[in-house]
Amino acid sequence: MKLVGYFNDFLNDEVNLNQTRIDDLEKGIDAIEDYIDGSEWSDIVIGWLPQGSWAHKTIIRPVDRGEFDADLLVYVDPMEGWEAKDYVNDLYAQFRESGTYRDMVKRWSHCVTVTYANDKKIDVTPCVVGRTASGVLEVCNRDTNTFERSEPEKYTEWLIDRNKWSGSNAFRKVTRLVKYLRDIKTRFTCSSVLLTTMLGDRVTSQDKGQDSVADVPTALRTIFGRWDDWLQLNEVKPAVRNPHLWSEDFAAGLDQDQWTNMRDKIHRYRQWIDEAYVEPNKNESISKWRRVFGDKFAKDVDIEAATSVSKSAATIIAETAGAVADAGADLIALLKRYGSRVISADFPHFPYMRQPKWRRSPGQGLPVTVRAALYQSQGYNKIKDVQPLELLPGGCAIELRAVTATGLPFSTDFEVQWRITNTDEEARRHNQLRGDFEESSTHGQRWESLEYRGVHIAEAFVIRRHDRTLVGVSKPFYVAIE
Known part of the structure; x- marks a missing residue:
């Protein structure tokens, strides 16, 4: 599902730089400009220009x-006799003359960085105007003195043109989302300017007014898919050119392995995004979008989903049996009275x-069945074998076993x-909704204590060890605890 509203909330609450920090950034930049304009550079400063992600929004x-980080260019006149390194060195010296900035600055190859502790960094880059010809702009590399x-x-x-061609500022928002994905996953290296350029190259004027870029999740899927298609065509690293300065290759700093x-x-x-977008079940779609963007996506829906199971069951009874469920009856009470029909098709989502998190094997995969047995306590005093949705007493233990279609354990070639x-209120109160993956207690077997009243779900995932491929998944096994 697209879940446009959740994407808007996610951008506002987690991804976008909040307005307070933007206002503070602008105050810091104004102060830097005022200081340099009033320094010994007053005669050579032509003007100032935001650049980088701040300028690009x-x-x-x-x-x-x-x-x-924010980037700021200071346009300056050429100084007779100055080499490239002199502009960066002298700008650094100007900041060092200030009681405010003296201990906040550091110089790099192209810029002087002003660091505000635990808040922000502002990179100030000298840009020389008209040194070789009228209107020619040049930044200064201190390391190579060029x-x-x-x-x-x-x-x-x-x-800006690419953003105009997408609906609802979608290109900018998609770029922010992909930067966020890069930063939370930390699984690949890519500078912001390279990332932004590769995404920008995937948008053209023909996209204007098209449904494929009309909203944020759709534009994300479209642009990300085009990016992946292009990457798959380029096994060997190509140049990624500045569209207005062909000599500049933004991919130059990336090696072939990266x-x-x-x-x-x-x-x-890209596969994860496609799966989340086409998933018709809302809760399952949220779960799949979280695989892409982390748990802060749609972060407020968990408790509502977990505790609404009784309400959903009451609705089923009203629709199928024409009966009104008892006020305050929870899912276990309804299960006792009406049986398994109180479990909706949406329940296991x-x-x-x-x-x-594993790569899936092509095809249908291996059949996997979960079998269960009730014990007085873990490993002691077996009481009986258990069927799904059979009502079980709290305080006991359940043994879960993943078996093949013939009832045998999986070989040690598989994990x-x-x-x-x-689910439900008691598990929520104890902050025990869980839902993550956990290892077997012994090979193919897991012990669980029966603690929280409600209907809970156990699923077995079989992974081939040698290539970490998911080769089989069981149907949900419902454990009902009185």
């Missing part, structure tokens, strides 16, 4: 709530259930992991 808040052509304004205009890794990871994430998901 693709800046995001740090995923660790730490410092964020001047390098630059076209920051034209590049920003190029990105390119291959990024290509593989984007291909996997909860947003807090983790999605499988069995379990997804145990709790």
Whole structure:
């Protein structure tokens, strides 16, 4: 599902740089501009220009709530006798003359960075205007002592056009989401300018007014899919050119191994995005979007989903039996009275259930069955074998076993992991909704204590060890605890 509203909330609450920090950033930049304009550089400063993600409106808040970066260009006249390194060195010296900035600055190859502790960094980059010809812009590389052509304004205009061709500022929002994905996964290396350019190259004027980029989740799927298609066609790292300065290759800093890794990871994430988008069940779709963006996506729906099972069951009874469920009756009470029909088709789908992290085997996979037995306590005094939805007493233990179609254990060539998901009010009160993957207690077997009143779910996932491929998944086994 698209879940447009959840995407809007996610962007506002987790991804976008909040307005307070933007206001504070602008105050810091104004102070820097005022200081340099009043320094010994007053005669050579022509003007100032924001650049990078701040100028492109693709800046995001740090995923660790730490410092964020902003880039600022200072346009200057050429100084007779100055080499490239002199512009960066002298700008650094100007900041060092200030009681405010003296201990906040550090110089790099192209810029001077002003660091505000645990808040932000502002990179101030000198850009020389007209040194070789009228209107030619050059930044200064202190390390190599060379001047390098630059076209920051034209590049920003190029990105603005891409955003205009998508609906609802979708291109900017998609770029922020992909940066967030990069930062939370930390599974591939890619600079922001390279990432933004590769995404921008996937949008054209023909997209204007098209449904494929009309809203954020749809534009994300479209642009991400085109990006993956292009990456798969380029096994060997290509140049990724600045569209307005062909000599500048944004991919130059990426080696072939990093390119291959990024290509593989984007291909996997593209599959996850497609699965989340086409999933018709809302809760399952949320779970699949969380596999992409983490647990903070639609973060407020878990408790409602977990505790609404009794309400859903009462609705089923009203629709199928023409009866009104007792006020306050929970799912176990309704199960006792009306049987298994109180379990809806949506029951085994909860947003807090983790999605499988393993590559799936093509085809139908191996058949997997879960069998269960009730014990007085773990490993002692077997009471009986248990069927799904059979009412069980609290305080006992249940043994879960994953077996083949013939009832035999899986060989040691396979590993069995379990997804145990709790529901309803008592598990929620104890903060035990779970839904993550857990290892077997012994090979293919898992012990669980029967603690919380409600209907809970056990599923077995069979993974082939040698290539970590998911080859089989059981049907949900419902454990009903009185």
